[in-house]
Amino acid sequence: MTKIFGDPSSFVDDAMAGFTDLYSQYVQPVPHGVVRSTATPEGKVAVVVGGGSGHYPAFAGYVGPGLADGAVCGNVFASPSTRWVYDVAKAANRGGGVVLGFGNYAGDILNFGLAAERLRAEGIPAELIVVTDDVASEGQGANGERRGIAGDVVAFKIAGAAAEAGYDFDGVVRAARHANELTRSMGIAFAGCTLPGETEPLFTVTEGHMGVGLGIHGEPGISEEPIGSPEEIAELLVQRVLDGKPAGAPDTGRITVLVNGLGSTKYEELFLLYAPIAQRLRAAGYQIVAPQVGELVTSLDMAGASLTVTWLDEELERLWTAPAQCPAMSVGPVIETTPAPVYEAPEDEVADYSGTPxxxxxxxxxxxxxxxxxxxxxxxxxxxxxxxxxxxxxxxxxxxxxxxxxxxxxxxxxxxxxxxx
The missing domain is CATH 1.10.287 (Helix Hairpins)
Incomplete structure (x- = not known):
């Protein structure tokens, strides 16, 4: 269970205060989120990601040069409001339009969608990147699509790299959606997660078993199966992900792989699991490019792991391996930066109630x-x-x-x- 939380109602704000202090070289606080603390050129497309908190390093951990320009941080497992998304997007906007990235959940679709409408009404181009990588929820997520889990990382990285490379607005949207279309994931859980201040987990798994296909908030999975050996778990994950291979996947034979810990599964366990996963993927004829293993999209203290595979073409591989530096990811040579101006929130309008009867x-x-x-x-x-x-x-x-x-x-x-x- 979550043991350090102070006042549960201020858990996110308190955590973000520490986060922005620690990583001030990358981020600065704005109301209900963060933006880069490094300068970006006028006219650049802004990539703003977000969703409920409790998934660190998603979402604020992916803000920095080469990746996202801002992150909206909702309450734990709850979508940020339309106003919060709009405010962070406005703070991140540099005149090139705003691309809003998030996982496929009903609240996020509603609130990010309304924020995009509001931005467009002000003349700011805005589009949504809705991540739909979870093969276990085929046809069961919001809008009849799959849920979004650790595939967020791939879509966000591709969008950020495209924007950093100077792609125009439509180009960033196209590249990110293309990455999402070629990404599939499957997760397992050994134990449920506990909201700050609560004493019982959101769900339980039968002793000695694992829940197969659970969402990152504890949404119901598709089955419970006995915990197998690392090789058996790897076989299950690889087979389910490859069975979900996109119809339009390129035939380059090159993929990137993410083995993601959900919050309380040790890195050594993830390394141990990666070895048989990589062995099976290579035996299937794939060459693995720039894999990532670690806590990438978590779920508070949930015990479990997920496998993500993205089928790469030449453009996606170039963008996936492009330089990026942020709290949760460092790729390639360091990008030279200069400090951005300190964000100053606009003053709220003060209502005048004089003359009320x-x-x-x-x-x-x-x-x-x-x-x-x-x-x-x-x-x-x-x-x-x-x-x-x-x-x-x-x-x-x-x-x-x-x-x-x-x-x-x-x-x-x-x-x-x-x-x-």
Whole structure:
């Protein structure tokens, strides 16, 4: 379980404060996310990635030269709001348009999609890169597509490298979507993950077994099977991923491979698993290019691993191996950089409630009190809402409702005390 968390409601903000201090050479904080602390040229396409927190190094760990320009950090396992996505995108925008990358989950599609609409309405080109690599969820994810898991890393890296190389907006979108189309993943879990402040995991796996095909939030998998030897686990993962080989995969015989730890599986275990995975892929006629092994897209303290394969053509290989430096990934020679200006958040507009009739102001106080009552009721129900949600989803509903109602109550109280009707 998550043992260091302080106030669970501020877990993400508290963690990001430490992260941005530690990696200030790459990132600087903006409201509800980060952007690069290194300068980027005007006219460059901005790659902004994001989603719920709890998956480090996704998403903020992939911000830096050669990769993403910004990351939106939602609450744990919860999509960031439309406003949060919009604000980070605006902070990252350099005039070349904004490409928004995230995994295929309903909340992310809704909120990133609405943020893109808002950006376009202001004349800023914006498109979505929706990652759909999980073969276990074929036809079951949002919009009838696969879910997005560790394939995020490939799509984000390709998009970032294309933008860094000077591709135009349409070119960055094309390259990233092409990478996603040629990427497939499969994951297994040995034990569930626990939300900060909770004492029970979101799901459990039968002792001595592994859940096959579980999502990175603990979404239901397709089966439970006994834990086998490393060779047997490798055979299962390789076979399932190769069975999902994209119809349009290039015949170069060159692939990149990611073996990803989900949070509490040791690196030595991942190295041990990589060896039979690589052996089987090579026996199948593939040459492995620039593989990655480690914690790439995690799920808090979940025990488990996933295999990702991307079939490479000449362009994708060049972009995958292009230089990049960020907190979670270092590829090739160091990119020379200069510091970016420190981000200054625009001031919020201050509402003027002067002239509100006395009766209306009194009613405003009652409305604020009502919203505070709702907040208190949701706080009391947080654990139960999360438990119910975990049966069919990712267990974040209680946390999301509490965070939303706390923010709503604070805004309502501030407005009512300022004289709002």
């Amino acid at each position: 006395e009766a209306a102001a009194a009613a405003g106080q009652k409305v604020a009190a009502l919203i505070e009552t709702v907040r208190d009721a949701l706080k009391d129900a947080e654990a139960e809402l999360g438990r119910i949600d975990a049966i069919a989803g990712d267990g974040d509903h209680g946390t999301g409702m509490v965070n939303g109602s706390v923010a709503a109550a604070a805004a309502a109280r501030a407005a009512a005390d300022a004289g709002a009707g």
